[in-house]
Amino acid sequence: xxxxxxxxxxxxxxxxxxxxxxxxxxxxxxxxxxxxxxxxxxxxxxxxxxxxxxxxxxxxxxxxxxxxxxxxxxxxxxxxxxxxxxxxxxxxxxxxxxxxxxxxxxxxxxxxxxxxxxxxxxxxxxxxxxxxxxxxxxxxxxxxxxxxxxxxxxxxxxxxxxxxxxxxxxxxxxxxxxxxxxxxxxxxxxxxxxxxxxxxxxxxxxxxxxxxxxxxxxxxxxxxxxxxxxxxxxxxxxxxxxxxxxxxxxxxxxxxxxxxxxxxxxxxxxxxxxxxxxxxxx
Numbered sequence: 001x002x003x004x005x006x007x008x009x010x011x012x013x014x015x016x017x018x019x020x021x022x023x024x025x026x027x028x029x030x031x032x033x034x035x036x037x038x039x040x041x042x043x044x045x046x047x048x049x050x051x052x053x054x055x056x057x058x059x060x061x062x063x064x065x066x067x068x069x070x071x072x073x074x075x076x077x078x079x080x081x082x083x084x085x086x087x088x089x090x091x092x093x094x095x096x097x098x099x100x101x102x103x104x105x106x107x108x109x110x111x112x113x114x115x116x117x118x119x120x121x122x123x124x125x126x127x128x129x130x131x132x133x134x135x136x137x138x139x140x141x142x143x144x145x146x147x148x149x150x151x152x153x154x155x156x157x158x159x160x161x162x163x164x165x166x167x168x169x170x171x172x173x174x175x176x177x178x179x180x181x182x183x184x185x186x187x188x189x190x191x192x193x194x195x196x197x198x199x200x201x202x203x204x205x206x207x208x209x210x211x212x213x214x215x216x217x218x219x220x221x222x223x224x225x226x227x228x229x230x231x232x233x234x235x236x237x238x239x240x241x242x243x244x245x246x247x248x249x250x251x252x253x254x255x256x257x258x259x260x261x262x263x264x265x266x267x268x269x270x271x272x273x274x275x276x277x278x279x280x281x282x
Contacts, residue, residue: 011072012072015036017035017069018064021063021112031044041111041117043080044079044081044082045082062087064104064132065089066087067088091135093138094135103135103141145239150220150242153245153249158245160187165188167189167193177208179206180204181193188201
């Protein structure tokens with residue numbers, strides 16, 4: 001069975017999924033959320049998940065691990081019942097550094113906010129799986145986070161356009177961008193982004209760093225911008241533009257942003273140098 005397939009027979013489903021959340025329930029059970037390729041997010045009751053098969057052996061479901069799932073679907077509004085599970089991949093490299101762990105946990109928060117129950121998300125699931133492997137290996141953390149954010153926005157149907165000015169549709173390469181407009185979902189050239197009548201357009205964010213907009217333009221292409229990377233400063237500036245857009249879409253700031261902008265993540269980006277794997281000069 002392919003990772004994007006979900007086999008459903010008689011109210012019972014077999015699929016694979018990545019654990020997004022787990023809560024202990026009683027002494028032996030857990031309530032667990034998984035992201036699956038065919039059914040989106042599912043919430044399951046895993047009865048006896050903490051019950052050790054023999055004395056001295058720990059059990060349970062690990063956060064940010066990939067499992068083969070066999071579960072029974074329930075009525076709308078009720079928890080599904082997890083009948084059996086087996087770990088396929090654990091992404092242990094995420095625990096080797098704070099920067100890797102922050103990227104992994106941020107990916108979980110993105111999936112929980114941009115996916116829904118009973119919604120096919122095979123393409124986003126594939127990107128999330130690839131990025132977890134990338135983060136676990138410590139590769140291209142900066143652009144990897146940006147690619148995951150763009151994939152989530154594309155799945156949500158609100159991916160910004162950085163190829164031209166969102167107002168006049170002209171090329172911003174001739175007139176450098178000045179602002180990002182969340183309402184129009186794109187950058188504004190310097191002419192269109194100027195205050196009019198002494199007032200700035202609503203829902204705008206400064207986007208003066210051309211290298212950041214160039215990076216986002218490459219990453220938002222249909223090819224996914226595979227292999228594209230940039231200097232740490234450009235990645236950080238591009239991230240702030242995308243997160244401004246996300247905050248306007250969701251009406252809130254995500255909890256992991258303060259850690260992404262913190263010292264551990266910033267230091268991990270700063271260790272990248274031009275010429276290293278996955279990093280190209282601006």
